[in-house]
Amino acid sequence: MIKLCNYLFQSIIIYFFFIFGRLMGLRFSRKFFSYLFLKLGPFFKSKKIIKKNLNFFSNNLSDEKIRLITSSMWKNYGMTFIEYVFLDKFRKGNSHISIDSEKKFENIFERNKQVIFVSGHFANFELMSMEMTKRNIKLATIYRPLNNYFLNPFMEYLRRKFICGHQIKKGINGVRDTINYINNEFSIALMIDQRVSEGESVDFFNKQALTTTLPAQLAIKFKIPVVPVHIERNVQNNFKIKFLDEIKPSDFKNKLELTQKLNQVLEEMISKNPYQWIWTHNRWK
Numbered sequence: 158m159i160k161l162c163n164y165l166f167q168s169i170i171i172y173f174f175f176i177f178g179r180l181m182g183l184r185f186s187r188k189f190f191s192y193l194f195l196k197l198g199p200f201f202k203s204k205k206i207i208k209k210n211l212n213f214f215s216n217n218l219s220d221e222k223i224r225l226i227t228s229s230m231w232k233n234y235g236m237t238f239i240e241y242v243f244l245d246k247f248r249k250g251n252s253h254i255s256i257d258s259e260k261k262f263e264n265i266f267e268r269n270k271q272v273i274f275v276s277g278h279f280a281n282f283e284l285m286s287m288e289m290t291k292r293n294i295k296l297a298t299i300y301r302p303l304n305n306y307f308l309n310p311f312m313e314y315l316r317r318k319f320i321c322g323h324q325i326k327k328g329i330n331g332v333r334d335t336i337n338y339i340n341n342e343f344s345i346a347l348m349i350d351q352r353v354s355e356g357e358s359v360d361f362f363n364k365q366a367l368t369t370t371l372p373a374q375l376a377i378k379f380k381i382p383v384v385p386v387h388i389e390r391n392v393q394n395n396f397k398i399k400f401l402d403e404i405k406p407s408d409f410k411n412k413l414e415l416t417q418k419l420n421q422v423l424e425e426m427i428s429k430n431p432y433q434w435i436w437t438h439n440r441w442k
Contacts, residue, residue, distance in 0.1 A: 168307035178239040183246065186239040187394060194235030195228055202437040210436045213364045214427065229432035233390060237281045241312070244319035247284060254288055257399040265294065265384070265400075271342060272403070273372045273383045277350030277423055278435040280390040285398055286346050287320045297323035297338040299331060299347040299371075321346070332371070339379050346386075347372060350423055352440050357413060361420045366441050373415035376406040383415070385422045389430050 178186035207230075211223055218226075240247070247253060265272055274296075276285055286298045298321045303309040317324055323338065325331045325345075335345055349369055356367040376383050382403040389397050401422065409415040427434050 164305045164307050168305055171308055172311075174239070175242045179242045183240070183243050186243075187236045190235035190239040191232035192235070194238065195231040198231040198234060206439050207436045210438075210440060213362050213441055214431065226431050227436070230434070230436055233280060233433045234435065234437075236390075236394065237283075240281055241283075241315055244283070244287070244315055248287060248291070248319045253395050254284065255395070255397050256288070257397050258401075265344075270344075271339070271379075271381050272344045273376050273381050274344060274346040274386050275349045275372050275383055275419055275422075276346075276386045276388070277348055277426060278438070279426065279430065280388045280396060280433045282348070282388060283316070283320050284396055285386050285388050288398060289344075289346070290321050295343050296321055297325055297335070297343045297345055299325045299327055299335065299345065301327045301351070335371075335375065339375065339381070345372075345375065349419055350434075350440070351438055352442055357416065359413065359416050359420055361440070362424055364441050366420075368416055368420060370412045370416045372419060373406070373409075373412040376404075376415065377409075377412060380406065382406070383419065385419070385426070387426045390433055 174190070178190065181189065207227060208223070211218060211226065264270070274285075274289070276282065286296060289296050298316075300313075300316065303312055313324065323343065325334045325338070338345065347369075349372060351369075352367045353369045354367065356369045358365045359368040360366075361368065372383055375381065382405050384403045385401040387399045387401065389399075391397065404415070404418060404422075406415060409418065
């Protein structure tokens with residue numbers, strides 16, 4: 158009963174913020190919620206988790222660097238939060254986005270090639286799948302439902318309506334659905350930067366972390382290449398998406414070796430731009 162009341166209260170506050178943000182417009186809302194998350198975020202997410210994660214990332218960070226990374230993360234968090242109610246505008250427009258590796262993207266599109274796209278929670282991570290579907294890539298995305306069942310239906314609606322019409326709920330049934338999509342010649346997109354209890358212990362920034370092996374398993378089983386994707390936000394709040402070189406499953410002995418490679422690629426992404434990755438996940442629990 159207490160959990161139910163907490164979820165209800167949280168959802169009322171969030172829906173109020175969504176309505177407020179939509180009425181105020183995108184530019185004002187970004188400024189307001191980046192400031193709000195910067196000030197209030199540390200009260201809701203453990204500073205110890207963030208500091209522990211940053212220490213695993215690098216034990217040579219100065220206090221000033223830690224402060225800068227943390228504050229930048231919270232600001233990006235706030236902007237990404239309120240951008241959910243402006244997904245329709247992102248869907249219709251193109252001026253907010255650029256693709257750094259257009260030729261690689263066009264190669265996937267023109268050949269109608271099946272791919273396992275992998276990435277992490279950088280900048281506004283939702284826009285990566287959106288841009289793929291806007292360019293008619295046959296895509297299904299794997300997502301983790303929110304715990305809050307008053308809020309989750311709305312978020313699922315937004316994802317299906319504006320990001321990708323084919324959403325796969327994470328879990329055992331989701332694996333079956335993923336295989337069905339692959340058999341129907343869909344590409345698959347998923348995040349690989351969160352801890353998963355059913356994952357394997359794989360090195361991540363020189364520390365063992367439970368990591369999903371699903372992309373490696375799918376790539377090996379169906380002989381589909383893996384393509385890492387990265388997104389970053391610039392100072393004008395526009396975004397750049399970069400498609401990295403495809404990784405062929407045939408180059409690896411097994412799923413763990415391929416999973417380790419994917420973690421290394423993710424490490425490189427984070428190292429290049431630690432300011433827009435979500436450090437609040439208890440990645441090394």
